[in-house]
Amino acid sequence: MTMNRNVLLFAGMFALIAFVGFAQSWSVALTILNFCLISAIMALGVNIQWGYAGLFNVGIVGFTALGGLAAVLVSKPPVPEAWAAGGTGIGLSIVSLGVTIAAATIASRRMTGRWRKPVILLIVVAGFFITRAIFDPAVQAIEAVDPAKTGYLGGLGLPIVLAWPVGGLLAAGVAWVIGKIALGLRSDYLAIATLGIAEIIIAVLKNEDWLARGVKNVSGLDRPVPREINLQQSDWFIALAGKIGADPVSFSSIFVKLSYAGLFAVVLLVILWLSEKALHSPWGRMMRAIRDNRDAAEAMGKDVTKRHLQVFILGSAVVGIAGAMMTTMDGQFTPGTYNPLRYTFLIWVMVIVGGSGNNWGAVLGGFLIWFVWVEAEPAASWLMNLVTSGMYEGSALREHLVKSAPHMRLIVMGVILLLVLRFSPRGLIPEKGGRERPT
């Protein structure tokens, strides 16, 4: 019974996308599908944190952006002039930073007595100034190398698909640091700490030009699929287009989007399969036990903080992978576009609406909410035009209402989140078994 219902829900979702294909265009429908796939992966990552363990991460946008950074660092060719100009300096400053942190940690662990705090402070302050003294000139040298085109170190020049796991690793590393600090305290503190780290990650990506050109953006990223222009010139493709009777030019763009969809679907299915396996393993049962009754689980000898750290890292890594995939599809890395409303809270709505604790629910939520988010903008404009059609042309109020219509999306998403949280906290595809979630 419930199985049939879930199949119906997914069928309905694909029917919606197909409807866009018929009504608007297949190109639009496929773009929506690709973003749906990426959103579903992000929602899976958040579901791992919230659904399995009840961890509230408000910094998803930061982990997404780290994935995007990975795409640049892995795929872009290195800039030898920049490396010659400041590579050593950057390397040395990283070493100096590492030595500072190591020395401070050792001091805080080994030392006792009243000199402990002053010594730690001294180490940190001295380390900061030494690092800055090496770092600043190196950055200036790097950013001076052909600033209009490069002005950064470049990447490794490897295939961009490798950036996906690397994005996951970067996100996992940051998650480890944050988790170490904030887990084990009040649950609100993790939320606040993740909110902060996301702001900082975005600020670093916007301002550290030597790393990924900052707000000057990195465009023309490598692609894992062929380019439209190459397809249009290759014989087999023209023959294929002729066989199905399509125009090679428009078909090439659809073909590229289909290839992306195929790649993304593979990643989604792998992560979904792994998540399902994990959820139904003894480990998954333990996680849910911790979530539902932390004290009882602790009394049974489970190390709650450690398990939380584990699940927080895993979930963030999945979000990082999705972030790298998204930047890959965009073909450019634009730090200015990472907006918490779009990347953090939208993903949250996906998980809550889909059904927290259920992987299939998260996937469905990812599809559905992305679809609504994209289609709500034209719908809101249309609605506003309809509502204001009674007002006379050029009325200031009418102009304002029509212009502000896109902001209605935020209101709609917020209202959806609140309504689902209130009236159907288990979401569209509820978690199987277990007791009612404490909501």
Added chain:
Amino acid sequence: MEDLLNAVVLLGNYVIVPGLAYGSQLALGALGVTLVFGILRFSNFAHGDTMAFGTMVVILFTWWFQSMGISIDPLPTALLALPFGILATIGMLLATDRLVYKFYRKQRSPSIVFVMASVGVMFVMNGIVRFVIGPNDQRFADGQRFILKAREFKEATGLSEGLTIKVSQGLTLGIAVIVVGLLFWFLQKSRTGKAMRAYSDNEDLALLSGISPEKVVMITWIIAAALATIAGTLYGLDKSFKPFTYFQLLLPIFAAAIVGGLGNPLGAIAGGFVVAFSEVTITYAYKKFLKYLMPENLEPEGLVQLLSTDYKFAVSFVILVLVLLIRPTGIFKGKVL
């Protein structure tokens, strides 16, 4: 000697005066967060957008008054509009409590569910603000701009550095002192305030002594609305109003509330100034300051800025992390950990 005075004035102009104003704004914001935490026991993520909402109403009334030619020159018209903004925000918060939080309170939901609901509320409020006034910068300060101009100061003292005090900065400090005084008088002396403190201390005991929880919650929201609107308006007058900036203020405000100890009003005020002064002192470029103090051949080359202003949020974050690592209860021992 003159160099020393110049250095002090320079620091006063760029660090102390702006730090005091910013600190008061953060303190007012953190007071709202900490009160809601003390009574309702959750971190209210919608507080930044509540500030934005209140300020928006104030701006709309300011424009209306300006169009009618009403003004209280030399003070900004926004002061006249402030009560209306507070009333609208009170209405808004009471409505959200009724529609959103009350249900979870009845259910005795865990605090993380409240936090999530507050994220939803934040979403809606943010949307409303952007819908009504747009996502762009709005300036609404009018009236006289300066209490003390740099030129007048230089002429009066004969120093080469000037000290500027903006009307908005003076107002911020003055209003903050009055508001905090009233709040503490209310919490310490009035019957309702005592009831609130009792409720925050021990909910069950307070209920047994016949304190009405719904009334306490209502008063809390009313105070939070007033504090948020005042803080938002003062910040907007001092800098400018942009919805996204107000959302970003959430981080320093949380940092301030946690540094002082969540749930502790005195701590929120101290925390506000700690965060504000750390932010200003760390992002200030000390080149000119050192130039006055150092002998000529030792003058620094660079800007001598510890951290660029782009990273000012990193400062509040680092403070937050340090507090979480060293003393999670905050300086003044917050109520709950």
